[in-house]
Amino acid sequence: MVNLSIMADFWEGYFRMLQQLDWETIMKWGWFILLLDIPRYVIVEGLALIWSRSRRLITRKKWKQARQILWTEYPLVTVLVPGHNEGRHLSKLVASMKKQTYKHIELVVVDDGSTDNTAIIGQSFEKKGDIDIFLRCDERGGKASAANLGLRYAKGKFIVHLDADSSLAPDALEKILIPFYRYPHVGAVGGNLVVRNESDSLTTTMQYMEYIQSISVGRIVLSKLGLYKIVSGAFGAFPRKLLDRMGGWDIGPGLDGDITVKIRKLGYKVLFEENAVCMTHVPTTWKALTKQRRRWSRSLIRFRLRKHIDVWVPDKHFSWLNFVAFFENVFFGFVLDFMWIFYTLKILIVAPAFLLVWFPFKYTVYLGIAILQYICSLFIIKDRSKMLKMCIYIPLVPLYMGYYMRLVRTVAYIGEMFFYESYKDIWNPAKTSKKAKEFGL
Amino acid sequence: MSEIKPHVVEMYGKRILLLNNFIEDCILPNPLIADVWLVNHQERSKVRKFLRSVVRSHDMRVYLKPIYLEDNLRPFFMDDERVMQRLSDGFFGNTDPLQIATLTDQVAYFIEKHRHGRKEKASQQEQILQYIFDYNYTRRSKIVPMRLHQSLTGYAYPRIDSFFFNRSDAYLNSRNILKEAEEQGYLKRTYFDTQHLCKSCSSGFLNYHEVCPKCHEHDLKASNLIHHFRCAYVGPETDFVAHDKLVCPKCSVQLKNVGVDYDKPGKMFTCNNQRCNHQFQEAPIQVGCVDCGTEQETYELVVKKVYQYELSEKGIQRFLFREEQVSLQHG
Structure with a gap:
């Protein structure tokens, strides 16, 4: 009984608070929520999702045909796995390769100067024939160089780039190849990442939600709109000829963002294939996650605003799609983050008491968006029962996405803009970062 | 023997026999006509043959005879020089005259003491062991393996090997004799080297290639x-x-x-x-045998240890001082 009355008090207070807000105040402080976030994440996303799903249903004959062409041609596919100290994941990787429905594969593993027993493990798999080519560099050269070494000795018509700590669903290879036969002029296909270790900690559970609700759904939408620009390094497929033409990967804070931009600049389509599922291992602690996301976010500055600054310039190579893709990325990632911080600080200074009303309100709005996204994702995801169990975590999603991620991103942007932090990140060896900085790459 | 006129010279009070004509015909001279023999023949194959027949002689007055090499032969021996030194007592000019005289006297004394009462040995193995003890005792020397590319494995015991007529017999028998003598306590061994040998012919000359x-x-x-x-x-x-x-x-x-x-x-x-x-x-590394051509994996190679031996007290007692009382028991 006592509990009930407390609950009633809470809701009463909550509604009274909301009544204090009128449209004018809401627009004054939160115009970007109503004009940008809700249209972008609810309306555009919802419509594009419906469009994408219905198109797929209508054209399912064409998809079947594409699949048939793939199986008739049955090209050799290279699965390229560069890694540093990833030996312990190799047996799982090999097992997941053996389970693939698509069998004409060549597994190339590159050991980038590992200091553990990766070399011994890899060599023994190579001897058994489970790994077709095992390449070892005694000196660590960075992930890009390791991938390029594998590319140099790969023979497949397509290269599927995979992280050592991820494992593929049995039909993932087949599914990621079909788009190359479905559409002409496809330069890259990104796979759908699902968190494998979602029950390790709260960190991984939140990432599980994030990968499904925003990364997956977001990519389906962007791909449909022709704006998709990050083929995940953990699972992506490319025609080998195209990679050879570009000389493979470049050094950077990640492998994914840069190569896709290069492919798009050459006029190729970049697609997302939600049915090609890859289970990936995500950081289990907040500290490790923060580190990873800071690295990802730095690439926005380094690639979108520095290395590929020419995308913004209307010259003869100008492409509207690329421009919009960049603009969307920079605006919703970069500009809105700073705007959010600006408004929060402004309220804090001008009317600190207002925060008591404003935060619950904003939380309510974003919770609504999160619930909508959750419902959307339920339609898409295959393993519905698992996702259903996750519903108790929905209330945390606005905090995770709205506060934690925003903060991490903003700190990374500032660090990269003013201090060129990505060049100091030990993710790349110092010798290569030094050269990259020297030549502005 | 009577057809060859021995050429004997006196030096340091010892009678020195020049072996020229004996080596030419490969005839062992009468051990009594000189104290020291001097090799002065230039053809190395004949010299080697002669020195090996000295080793194989059943007469201790022959096989214990101090034999020296004439210094100007060195260029003629070429890569056999080290073997020649091992099969003789060294180059004449390199050796202190006093040492030659001492050795001559020691050998003479030894022969005097041991020649009588020696029986013909029952087996070749015992004869060889007897030789080993006689020779190494008078020379105060050890049985040291020697790197030699004419041998099967690359290591040889030149004196013991002289008893056999081909490389693989020499390898198998000499190691066996030394091993058994060591097991019975007549010889003491110290580690010298480790070898990897061909699995089919025991050759030590192997070609390692990456395949x-x-x-x-x-x-x-x-x-x-x-x-x-x-x-x-x-x-x-x-x-x-x-x-x-x-x-x-x-x-x-x-x-x-x-x-x-x-x-x-x-x-x-x-x-x-x-x-x-x-x-x-x-x-992966694969090994090809230079001698028999067998290709094999590295783990298939036969690993053998090479030892240096010396006479033990037990062996000296057994072979030099108590031979009449004890009968040989070889397993």
Whole structure:
């Protein structure tokens, strides 16, 4: 009984608070929520999702045909796995390769100067024939160089780039190849990442939600709109000829963002294939996650605003799609983050008491968006029962996405803009970062 | 023997027999006509044959005779020089005259003491052991293995090997005799070296080659990998060679300083077999025997230890002082 009355008090207070807000105040402080976030994440996303799903249903004959062409041609596919100290994941990787429905594969593993027993493990798999080519560099050269070494000795018509700590669903290879036969002029296909270790900690559970609700759904939408620009390094497929033409990967804070931009600049389509599922291992602690996301976010500055600054310039190579893709990325990632911080600080200074009303309100709005996204994702995801169990975590999603991620991103942007932090990140060896900085790459 | 006129000279009060004519016909001279023998024949195959027949002689007055080599023969012996030294008591000019005299006297004394009462040995093995004890006791020397490319394994005991007529007999028997004598306590051994020998013929002359793990051919091409830091291109050195410079195939920039512009993180083999052309980094090692041609894996090689031996007190007692009382028991 006592509990009930407390609950009633809470809701009463909550509604009274909301009544204090009128449209004018809401627009004054939160115009970007109503004009940008809700249209972008609810309306555009919802419509594009419906469009994408219905198109797929209508054209399912064409998809079947594409699949048939793939199986008739049955090209050799290279699965390229560069890694540093990833030996312990190799047996799982090999097992997941053996389970693939698509069998004409060549597994190339590159050991980038590992200091553990990766070399011994890899060599023994190579001897058994489970790994077709095992390449070892005694000196660590960075992930890009390791991938390029594998590319140099790969023979497949397509290269599927995979992280050592991820494992593929049995039909993932087949599914990621079909788009190359479905559409002409496809330069890259990104796979759908699902968190494998979602029950390790709260960190991984939140990432599980994030990968499904925003990364997956977001990519389906962007791909449909022709704006998709990050083929995940953990699972992506490319025609080998195209990679050879570009000389493979470049050094950077990640492998994914840069190569896709290069492919798009050459006029190729970049697609997302939600049915090609890859289970990936995500950081289990907040500290490790923060580190990873800071690295990802730095690439926005380094690639979108520095290395590929020419995308913004209307010259003869100008492409509207690329421009919009960049603009969307920079605006919703970069500009809105700073705007959010600006408004929060402004309220804090001008009317600190207002925060008591404003935060619950904003939380309510974003919770609504999160619930909508959750419902959307339920339609898409295959393993519905698992996702259903996750519903108790929905209330945390606005905090995770709205506060934690925003903060991490903003700190990374500032660090990269003013201090060129990505060049100091030990993710790349110092010798290569030094050269990259020297030549502005 | 009577046809050859012995040429004897006196020096340091010892009678020295010049062996020239005896070596020519490979005839052992009468041991009584001189104290010291001097090899002065230039043809090395004949000298070797003669010295080996001295070792094999059943007469201790022959096989214990101090034999020296004339110094100006050195160039004629060529790569047999070390064996010749082992089969004789060394070069005459290198040896102190006093030492020659001492040795001569010691040998004479030894023969005087032991010649009588010696029985004919029951087996060749016992005869050889008797020889080993007689010789090494008078010379105060050890049985030291010697690196020798004419031998089967690369190591020889030249004196013991002289009892046998081919390399593989010499290897098997001499090791066996020494091993058994050591097991019975007549000899003491110390470690000298470890050898890897062919699994089929025990030869120590082996050819190690890196082979292609797929087709097992050993015609391979090795190439260093180059990592160009600036553009992250990695490939074999051949990708980069343009005339006499290194130029990156991805970004067309010339590579100048190793460690600054680029480094070499590893190497790569390419199989030159046209039907294979496999590319790989870890080349397994295969071993080909130079003598019998058998190809084998490294783990199949026979591992043998080589020892240096010396006479033990027990052996000296057994072979030199109590031989009449004790009868030999060889297993």
